[in-house]
Amino acid sequence: xxxxxxxxxxxxxxxxxxxxxxxxxxxxxxxxxxxxxxxxxxxxxxxxxxxxxxxxxxxxxxxxxxxxxxxxxxxxxxxxxxxxxxxxxxxxxxxxxxxx
Numbered sequence: 001x002x003x004x005x006x007x008x009x010x011x012x013x014x015x016x017x018x019x020x021x022x023x024x025x026x027x028x029x030x031x032x033x034x035x036x037x038x039x040x041x042x043x044x045x046x047x048x049x050x051x052x053x054x055x056x057x058x059x060x061x062x063x064x065x066x067x068x069x070x071x072x073x074x075x076x077x078x079x080x081x082x083x084x085x086x087x088x089x090x091x092x093x094x095x096x097x098x099x100x
Contacts, residue, residue: 004032004062004088007100010078012040014096015049022053024100026060033060038067038082040074046096063087 007025011018025035039047047068054064067085069078083091094100
């Protein structure tokens, strides 16, 4: 059996690109995927886009989790927070403006 892998997306004010990033995660052919998104207190509607996208695509992933920060903590804090919340052995981190 293939091991589970988490695609971990770091998001901060990524409303213009986050849907495309999420779509690229959805299109992966590897079967055993979890999705973890850390929204670092975006103020541009990114969280709403993420929530809507997940509702339409939730069956693709074994597990989907969203972490929210009350205030912007920066990339290092967000990365470490996300990694600590991953439950799979393998993790692929990407930014909210990256494509897999």
